[in-house]
Amino acid sequence: MNARHEALAEGVARCLGQRLLRWRPVSRGYSPALRLIVSCADGTSVFVKAATDTRTAAWLRTEYGVYSQVHGGFLPTMRAWVDDPCAPILVLEDLSGAVWQTPWTTSRITRVLDTLRQVAATPAPAWLPRLEERRSSLSGWAQVMREPEPFLQVGLCSAAWLSNSINALVAAETRAQLNGDDLVHGDVRSDNLCFLGDRVVLVDWNWACRGNGMIDIAGWLPTLHLEGGPPPDTLLPAQPHLAATISGYFAARAGLPVEHASSEIRALQVAQLRVALAWAVRALGLPPSDGSYSQAASNKGMEPPP
Template sequence: MQTERLARAIGGPVVRATPFTGRGYTPARRMIAELADGTTVFAKQGVNEYTAGELRREFANYQRLQGFFMPVFVGWDDDGGVEPILVLEDLSTADWPPPWTVDRVVQVLDTIGVIARQPVPGGVVELEEEWVGGGWQAVADDPEPFLSLGMCTDAWLDRTLPTLLDASAGARLKGDQLVHLDVRSDNLCFAGDRTVFVDWNHACVANPEVDRAFFLPSMVSEGGPPPEEVATVSPEMVAVVAGFFACRAALPPVPGGPGVRGVQRAQLTAALPWAVRALGLPSLGGA
C-alpha cells in the first residue's frame, strides 16, 4: 500500500521504500524511495493529526513558493486522514551541518536574505507575535521551570527580568517579508552550490531578522563562532530569542518529539549569554 501511494504521488512506479532515520523531531514517517530509473526521492508521511496538519501546511507552501533554497517538489498524495505523503528531492547525500565554519554561517545568512527578498504570494500567514515574543512574560508568570535549569540564580532573574521584558516588548517582529521561521542545522544542508532549507511548514510573513536571530544560537550550540562575529542583530531581538527558549526548555517533553526540549536547552545555553552581552546585563549567576 505504501509503495502504491508513493507511486500515485510521484506519478510513476516505485521499486522500494526504505525507512530513513534523520534528525527530525516529530514522529512523521520518513522514507527514501527508489524509482524504476534508479533515482531516489525523499518522502514524509503523517502519522497523527498534528503531523498531518503540518504536512498539509508545508505542501501548501510548496505550491506558493519556489527557489534554489527549497527542495525540489516531486509529489503529493492526501488520504484525507492522518497519513498524507509529501515527496521531495532526495538530499540525504548533501552536506548537513555541523561542523560550522564562518563561510558556512555566512552562506546561511545570505540565503535568509535571498528568501526575504522573494515576492510574497497570497496565502502566506503572518507571524504570531505572542507565540514568538512572549517568552519572558511567560517566565515572569511562572519562573520555576526556567530556574530549575540552573542557568542563573533567583536574584539574577529578579534583577534582570524588567530589562528582558522591556527589550522583548521593543523588538520589531512584524514585517512584510518572507521568513522560514525554523532555521537550524537539522533543517538545512549544502547541496553543491545551493544552501537548501527544508521543513517549510512554518513559513510566514515577518521581519527577516527573526530568522537570523533564531538561527545563531543553534549554530553556536554546535560549536560555531559567537553570533557577534558573523551577524548584527538588535539587542531587542536577542532578548526575544533567549526568552523563547527560556520559557520552553524545562517544560515536559513534547508528545511524539522527545528530543525537542533537549534542543531548546542547548539553544538557550547559547542564547542566554548572548542576551547578557547584547543588553549589558550582569553576569549569569549559576545556581
Template sequence: MVTERLTRAIGRPVARVMPFVGRGYTPARRMIVELADGSKVFAKQGMNEYTAGELRREHENYLRLHGSFMPRLRGWDDDGGLEPILVLEDLSGAHWPPPWRLDQVHKVLDTITAIAEQPVPDDMPALMVEWVGGGWNAVAKDPEPFLSLGLCTARWLDRALPPLTAAAESARLKGDSVLHLDVRSDNLCFSGDRTVLVDWNHACLANPEIDRAFFLPSMHAEGGPAPEEVATIDPAMVAVVAGFFACRAGLPPVPDAPGVRPIQRTQLEVALPWAIRALGLGA
C-alpha cells in the same frame, strides 16, 4: 499500500522503500524511495493529527514559494486523514552541518536574505507575534520551569527580568518579508552551490531578522563562531530569542517528540549569555 500511494504521488513506478532515520523531532514517517529507473526521492508521511496538519501546511508552502533554497517538490498524496505523503528531492547525499565553516555560516545568512526578498504570496500567513515574542512574559508568570534549568538564580532573574522583558517587547517582529522560521542545522544542507532549507511548515511573513537571530545560537552550540562574530543583531531581538527558549526549555517533554526540550535548552545556553552581553546585564 504505501508503495501504491507513493507511485500515485510521484507518477512513476516505485521499486523500493527504505526507512530514513537521523533527523526530525516529530513521529512523522520518513523514507528514501528508490524508483524503477534507479533514481531516489525523499518522502514524509503523517502519523497523527499534528504531523498531518504540518505536512499539509508544508505542501501549501511548496506551492506558494519557489527558489533554489527549497527542495524540489516531487509529489503529493493526501488521504484526507492522518497520513498525507509529501515527496521531495533526495538530499541525503548533501552536506548537513555540523561541522561549520565560516563561509557556510555566511551562505545561510545570505540565503535568509534571499528568502526575505521573495515575492510575497497573497495568502501567506503572518507571524504569530506573541508565540515568538512573549517568552519573558511567560517566565514572569511562571518562573519555575526556567529556574529549574539551573542557568541562573531567582535573585538574578528578579533583577534581569524587567530589562529582558522590556527589550523583547520593543523588538520589531512584524514585517512583510517571507521567513522560514525554523532555521537550524537539521533543517538545512549544502548541495552543490545551493543552500537548501527543509521543513517549510512554519513559513510566514515577519521581520527577517527573526530568522537570522534564531539561527545563530544553534550554529554556535555546534562549534560555529559566536553570534556577534558573524552578524549584527538588534539587542531587542536577541532578548526575544532568549525568552523564546527560556519559557520552553524547562517544560515537560513534548509527547512523541522527546528531543525538543533538550535542543531548546542547548539553544538557551547560548542565547541567554548572548542576551546578557547584548543588553549589558552582567552576570
C-alpha cells in the same frame, strides 16, 4: 509499522508512474510525521513525508502551499502531493546525498546568511500567517515572569538574578520588530538545511510566515555557535531585542516536563538557551547569569547534545 511503510512506498512509486525498488525509513526530524526514502526501478529516489495525525497533516499542507507557490533554489523540488483528507503525503527531491550538519567554515556561514537574505527577499504568499500574530508565543520572558519555576529548574541562574533582570528582558522582547512582508522560514537550524552543489536548501517549512526575516538569522545563531560557529553577536551585533526574543523562546520551554516534548528536544532547547541567554545578557548589559547548568543537568538526568 513496516507494512504501513511498504504500502506507503508502493503508493508513492505508483503516483510517480514507477515501480518500487526499495525503501528505507528516515530518522531525521523531531515531528511524528512518517519519513521514507523511496527508490524506484528507473534509478530515481525521492523523500516522502506522510502525516500521522491532524497536527502533522496541517503542517504538511502548509509545506505544500510553500513548495507549490514559492520559487527559489533554497527550496527542495516537489515531486508529488497526495491530498488525502486525513493523511496527506508530500514527495520531495531526495537530499540524502547533500552535505548535512557540516563543520562550519566562514564560507559556509556566509552562504547560509546569503540564502536567508534571499529567502527574506522572496515574495511571500498572502495566505501565510503574520509573524506578529505569534508574538504571544514568542514572548517567552513574559511567560517566565508569570511562572518562573520551570526556567529556574534548568539551573542557568538564581532566583535573585532573574528577579533583577526579568523586567529588562521582558521590555526588550516587547520591542522586537516582528512585522514585515519578508518570507520567514521560522525554524532555521542546521538539521533543517543542507548544502547541495551551489545551493543551500532549507527543509521543513511548516512554520513559514510573513514578517521580519531577521528572525530567521537570529533563530539560527544559537545552534550555529553550539556547532563550532561564532557567538551570535559576532554575526548579528546590536540586536538586543531579537536576542531577548530568541532567549525568551527557549527560556519558556527548556524547563517544561519532557512529556510535553521529546527528551531530545528538551536537551536541544537547554543547549540553545545557554547560548541565547548569554547573548541577551551581553546585548542588554545585564550582570552575568549566576547558575550552574552542569549541576542542574546532572540533577535532572539531562545532557546537552554533542
